[in-house]
Amino acid sequence: MSSSIIHVILSLLLVLYRPYAVAVSAGQAPGCYKRLFSFGDSITDTGNLGIVNPNISALAFPYGETFFHRPTGRCSDGRLIVDFIAEELRLPFLKPFLAGKTVEDFRHGANFAVAGATALSQQFFGDMGLDVSGIPPFSLDVQVECFKRVLHMLGPTEQERKEIMSSSLFLMGEIGGNDYNHPFFQNRSFRADIKPLVPKVIEKIENAIKVLLGLGAKTIVVPGNFPIGCVPTYLTLFQSNNPSDYDAFGNNSSDYDADGCIRWLNDFAEEHNRALRLMLERIVPRDDPKVTIIYGDYYGAILEITRSPLKHGFRKDVALTACCGDGGPHNSGTLFSCNATSVLCPDPSTHISWDGLHLTEATYQFVARGMLDGPYAVLSILSKCKH
Numbered sequence: 001m002s003s004s005i006i007h008v009i010l011s012l013l014l015v016l017y018r019p020y021a022v023a024v025s026a027g028q029a030p031g032c033y034k035r036l037f038s039f040g041d042s043i044t045d046t047g048n049l050g051i052v053n054p055n056i057s058a059l060a061f062p063y064g065e066t067f068f069h070r071p072t073g074r075c076s077d078g079r080l081i082v083d084f085i086a087e088e089l090r091l092p093f094l095k096p097f098l099a100g101k102t103v104e105d106f107r108h109g110a111n112f113a114v115a116g117a118t119a120l121s122q123q124f125f126g127d128m129g130l131d132v133s134g135i136p137p138f139s140l141d142v143q144v145e146c147f148k149r150v151l152h153m154l155g156p157t158e159q160e161r162k163e164i165m166s167s168s169l170f171l172m173g174e175i176g177g178n179d180y181n182h183p184f185f186q187n188r189s190f191r192a193d194i195k196p197l198v199p200k201v202i203e204k205i206e207n208a209i210k211v212l213l214g215l216g217a218k219t220i221v222v223p224g225n226f227p228i229g230c231v232p233t234y235l236t237l238f239q240s241n242n243p244s245d246y247d248a249f250g251n252n253s254s255d256y257d258a259d260g261c262i263r264w265l266n267d268f269a270e271e272h273n274r275a276l277r278l279m280l281e282r283i284v285p286r287d288d289p290k291v292t293i294i295y296g297d298y299y300g301a302i303l304e305i306t307r308s309p310l311k312h313g314f315r316k317d318v319a320l321t322a323c324c325g326d327g328g329p330h331n332s333g334t335l336f337s338c339n340a341t342s343v344l345c346p347d348p349s350t351h352i353s354w355d356g357l358h359l360t361e362a363t364y365q366f367v368a369r370g371m372l373d374g375p376y377a378v379l380s381i382l383s384k385c386k387h
Contacts, residue, residue, distance in 0.1 A: 032385030033089050035109040035164065038082045038171040039143045041178050042115035042358060046080065047073030047096035049115040049136060057336045058115065062324060066348055066361050075115055077348040078361030082111065082171055084368035085381065097146055103153060109168065112146050114138035118179045119204040128193065130186055140175055140208050151215065165216030172209060174223045174298060176201040176272065185335060195268065202275045206283060213285065219384060221371065222280060223296030224273035229265030230306050232322045232332035232356040238262055239329060261306065273299055292384055297376040301367045305352055312366060315350040322356035323348045332356025
């Protein structure tokens, strides 16, 4: 699907929505934010890709088995980080943008994240020579354009749009991980092709944040990347016979006895996160004390439960093993290995990884709590509610 087709679809959607446009209520929602809007990829997607492609694995058992007891298009056994944030704010689960039909569908926000999405455009990766058939044409720029259309639908006047922006919470990602995943999985050179993408990805995230700030956003959460060296799919893809390639977190730890995470991959994730934090520090508006940009430390949260799984209710013997997979090393050998015939663990709540690439509901809940209350957010999301 080309970008021009996407814009035609969006234009048609906007025309269809116009009859339903109404003024935004001035009444305060039960939580400290009236609405939640999210952008990103499969870490945040609550069903958009499933609408575009009804054949994806996340629309088949055992996805969704834990909480929803059915597949919902979420790449997990249950709820995602964005779901737990919505619950804490006493907001309903966000409607996937592509599933919405009326203003009422987006009364409390919308989810623009699409599984597989990138910060950079699909065309960018096509120009790199990548097979883009697995890269949806919903890059971060496209998602932000979708948001602007919903914003105008919700707020017909500039004053209403400013009220919407100032009273909403924005979750910007995680986004950028797939910009590295797609070339990694297509065997592109790390040093020549993948590592140089970092400043380009950061620039796209910066541009999206600036658009939201320009529209009047006051609170934006921007998560970093996960420690990809601890991800079962990567552990299988880049397995090594050299012990020095791994960080076993100390062999004397009674709480951890796995082989460890791949150092160079985690170093790369940290490089991305450092660049992201520096960018956030640079663009925080100094002349508007009401603006808060929160860095979400997904890396630190996952590293904590990987290093000390027992402390947080996870099994130490499967800290680096997928709950649902192909039975190979780390129970993860392919990108989409989880289906009805997969090797499925008896209790996903004791596993960190769900399908080798995505995380379990229990893991997402741990990360969400660390974002809401700390210590895995600077500042915590709820800190603004206490003022």
